[in-house]
Amino acid sequence: MGLAIKVFNQFHHPNVHLYNTLIRAHAQNSQPFSAFSVFCDMQNSGLFPDNFTYPFLLKSFSGQSWLKEVQMIHTHVEKFGLCSDIFVPNALIDSYCKCGYSGVNAARKLFATMGKRDIVSWNSMIGGLVKGGELTEARRLFDEMPERDSVSWNTMLDVYVKAGDINAAFEFFERIPERNVVSWSTMVLGFCKAGDMDMARILFDNMPVKNLVPWTILISGYAEKGLAKEAVGLYNQMEEVGLAPDEGAIVSILAACAGSGLLGLGKRVHASIRRTRNKFSILVGNALVDMYAKCGSLEKAFSIFNDMEKRDVVSWNAMLQGLAMHGCGERALHLFTRMIEKGVSPDKVTLVAVLCACTHAGLTEKGLNYFYTMERDYGVVPQVEHYGCMIDLLGRGGRLKEAFDLVRAMSMEPNAIIWGTLLGACRMHNDVELAEEVLDRLVKLEPSDPGNFSMLSNIYAAARDWDNVASARLKMKSMGVEKPSGASSIEVENEVHEFTVFDDSHRESDKIYQMINGLGDHLKQEGYMPKTCY
DNA sequence: CTAGGGTTAG
Numbered sequence: 001m002g003l004a005i006k007v008f009n010q011f012h013h014p015n016v017h018l019y020n021t022l023i024r025a026h027a028q029n030s031q032p033f034s035a036f037s038v039f040c041d042m043q044n045s046g047l048f049p050d051n052f053t054y055p056f057l058l059k060s061f062s063g064q065s066w067l068k069e070v071q072m073i074h075t076h077v078e079k080f081g082l083c084s085d086i087f088v089p090n091a092l093i094d095s096y097c098k099c100g101y102s103g104v105n106a107a108r109k110l111f112a113t114m115g116k117r118d119i120v121s122w123n124s125m126i127g128g129l130v131k132g133g134e135l136t137e138a139r140r141l142f143d144e145m146p147e148r149d150s151v152s153w154n155t156m157l158d159v160y161v162k163a164g165d166i167n168a169a170f171e172f173f174e175r176i177p178e179r180n181v182v183s184w185s186t187m188v189l190g191f192c193k194a195g196d197m198d199m200a201r202i203l204f205d206n207m208p209v210k211n212l213v214p215w216t217i218l219i220s221g222y223a224e225k226g227l228a229k230e231a232v233g234l235y236n237q238m239e240e241v242g243l244a245p246d247e248g249a250i251v252s253i254l255a256a257c258a259g260s261g262l263l264g265l266g267k268r269v270h271a272s273i274r275r276t277r278n279k280f281s282i283l284v285g286n287a288l289v290d291m292y293a294k295c296g297s298l299e300k301a302f303s304i305f306n307d308m309e310k311r312d313v314v315s316w317n318a319m320l321q322g323l324a325m326h327g328c329g330e331r332a333l334h335l336f337t338r339m340i341e342k343g344v345s346p347d348k349v350t351l352v353a354v355l356c357a358c359t360h361a362g363l364t365e366k367g368l369n370y371f372y373t374m375e376r377d378y379g380v381v382p383q384v385e386h387y388g389c390m391i392d393l394l395g396r397g398g399r400l401k402e403a404f405d406l407v408r409a410m411s412m413e414p415n416a417i418i419w420g421t422l423l424g425a426c427r428m429h430n431d432v433e434l435a436e437e438v439l440d441r442l443v444k445l446e447p448s449d450p451g452n453f454s455m456l457s458n459i460y461a462a463a464r465d466w467d468n469v470a471s472a473r474l475k476m477k478s479m480g481v482e483k484p485s486g487a488s489s490i491e492v493e494n495e496v497h498e499f500t501v502f503d504d505s506h507r508e509s510d511k512i513y514q515m516i517n518g519l520g521d522h523l524k525q526e527g528y529m530p531k532t533c534y
Numbered sequence: 535c536t537a538g539g540g541t542t543a544g
Contacts (some may be wrong), residue, residue, distance in 0.1 A: 094535065126536095128535095151535055153536085174537045185538075212538080217537075251539035313542095316541085359543090384543080417544055425544095489539095
């Protein structure tokens with residue numbers, strides 16, 4: 001690329017073709033800023049962009065949400081009458097659809113006024129609607145379109161998957177005239193999302209052709225659900241068939257590991273990165289920082305964070321969040337100060353992390369102060385997540401009434417997390433009366449979640465109100481769902497061992513319990529009194 | 535133009 005630019009600069013009067021080539025090269029290297037600056041140079045030198053310039057330029061924007069720039073190009077294109085070529089409006093539709101809600105609306109308007117449409121115009125428009133969550137309209141357009149290719153069918157399959165209707169998705173999948181690797185992958189993803197890992201595996205095993213994407217989907221699917229054995233096994237299998245994870249696979253698998261604490265697999269992926277490349281992108285760096293931080297290896301996360309050549313706000317957020325969630329509130333706040341000193345603008349996620357840090361460090365006053373000054377100091381308007389942090393901060397501090405007042409003072413509708421947080425605080429401080437009131441609201445939002453009643457039953461238990469404990473338990477049973485028991489797992493030499501409560505299925509179970517009891521005795525000798533009443 | 539991908543409160 002550097003050489004290409006050097007050669008380009010030797011031309012005294014580059015023509016439109018040369019400019020286009022350079023813009024396309026920047027697009028291929030995901031350099032939107034460079035592409036745009038070449039475009040500006042081109043205009044400054046008095047040349048008029050043509051039918052090729054705009055699609056290339058728009059292509060370089062992918063990954064950005066540059067609504068204004070897309071609108072600007074749209075205006076240009078209309079002024080010069082370049083919409084006659086179908087490639088230009090098609091590229092505009094696609095770019096608009098990557099700019100969120102208002103972008104999709106602009107795309108829709110453009111699509112409606114197009115005199116000529118090809119299959120790509122329809123596919124782009126439908127794909128945009130799917131991204132915008134407008135599934136019903138996407139479906140309508142699919143039914144309306146004059147002809148369909150495999151992209152159309154796959155997009156429509158994605159509609160069913162996104163709608164969460166796995167049965168309808170599978171029926172549709174079977175009706176697709178020519179299924180390709182994308183159709184199969186979408187279906188595997190659908191089963192992963194539906195929690196049916198057996199079906200996901202069957203589909204995966206029966207795929208006529210595979211690439212890295214279905215491997216990634218299934219490994220991430222296992223990892224996300226904490227199925228360490230399956231995830232590691234499949235990752236090994238992938239390496240055995242000679243596939244190395246690309247950036248997409250790395251980021252996806254690391255994210256799944258972060259979500260469920262699979263440090264072992266995360267380390268494997270990290271090792272593979274170190275083996276195969278000498279540097280990595282911000283995306284991969286952030287995924288690594290987040291994975292190590294969430295898995296509890298804070299020092300490892302810090303060392304990667306510090307070694308990163310470039311950091312963006314997400315890098316800082318991941319590190320801050322990691323420190324905050326592991327109780328290192330003071331360290332998180334110190335890092336936040338460093339972030340401000342470096343001139344990085346905090347965003348809404350940063351402030352969630354900061355407030356969370358105050359909560360976990362017991363810094364109630366400091367948290368309140370950040371909350372009330374965040375808009376003035378950092379331009380971040382408090383949103384429902386920030387209120388959630390404050391409810392937790394006040395609630396844990398025993399200031400239940402203030403927490404409840406804050407919920408009522410919120411400008412937005414409190415969601416289930418808000419009420420759930422408050423319920424947790426009631427449990428912590430044994431406030432039965434408030435708990436009943438809070439549960440009332442919570443049930444309206446999450447009527448089928450038995451966890452809420454489990455929480456209430458614990459509150460009654462703490463107050464020794466056994467009649468109500470019984471009725472809460474009964475309510476849980478009648479909902480047909482037992483609270484699933486949690487499991488923990490450790491990995492020893494690439495083998496995963498899983499444990500649940502009262503579990504004696506492990507082959508070395510006797511030894512393990514011996515060790516646990518021994519530890520308990522030691523703790524008691526040191527004066528530790530276990531708290532059994534939760 | 536379609537499938538996987540970084541940070542968000544219980």
